[in-house]
Amino acid sequence: MSDHLQHPEHHDHGEDRxxxxxxxxxxxxxxxxxxxxxxxxxxxxxxNHARVGAQKIWAGTVAIQPNAKTGVHHHGPLESVIFVVRGKARMRWGDRLEYVAEAGPGDFIFVPPFVPHQEINADPADVLECVLVRSDNEAVVVNITDVEPVEKPEEVYWVDPIHRHPG
Known part of the structure; x- marks a missing residue:
């Protein structure tokens, strides 16, 4: 290991660098x-950038109410990782949402760039709690309106400036 990594106080930026x-x-x-x-x-x-000056990553938590479902969307060039803390997550993906997988506590979900998907709390009774990490600070969401969701949002719509109402 180089000397400046072992002893950063010797670097040009001073002791409080x-x-x-x-x-x-x-x-x-x-x-x-x-x-x-x-x-x-x-x-x-x-x-995120505002809180810690992060340049290339966003991380946070999300709590999703029972049966909440997004519309069909993708996150452009961003990669996303979802870690399930509690509950039952269901992901649908593909050009027609023809693929499905479920994840539980301790499981990781990877969403590659540009993959059309729908996020679902698969439990009708319990909150889904996750940690979410994205590969950039920008909230890129492209809503896909020409694909009918396999599981239509019904009880609680997961709608915000990022996820629009599917109807």
């Missing part, structure tokens, strides 16, 4: 809900 520009811990009770909110979905940002 990493004090305010180094590792940040965001406590779970200090997440930022100053993000798109709607009935059926509660999202909180932990890591």
């Amino acid at each position: 990493w004090k305010h520009n180094g590792v940040r811990v965001i406590k779970g009770d200090q997440l930022d809900d100053n993000t798109a909110q709607t009935p059926g979905m509660y999202r909180q940002a932990a890591i």
Whole structure:
């Protein structure tokens, strides 16, 4: 390991270089809900540009009410990772949402760029809690209106500036 990595205080930027520009811990009770909110979905940002200066990543939590479902959409060039903390997630994807998979606590879901998909809380009784990580700070969502959702949003619409009402 180079000397400046082992001893950053010897670097040109001085002794306090990493004090305010180094590792940040965001406590779970200090997440930022100053993000798109709607009935059926509660999202909180932990890591983003505004909070910590992140340039290439967004991370936060989402709590999705029972039976909440998005319309069909994709996230452009972004990659997304969803970690299921509690509950039962169902993902549908493909040109006609012809593929389906479910995930439970401890499971990871990877959504590649440009993949048409629908996100669903598959449990009619319990909240789905997830951690979400995206490969950029921009909230890219392209709603696809010419594909009928396999599972139509019915009880609770997951609608916000990112996910539009499917009807």
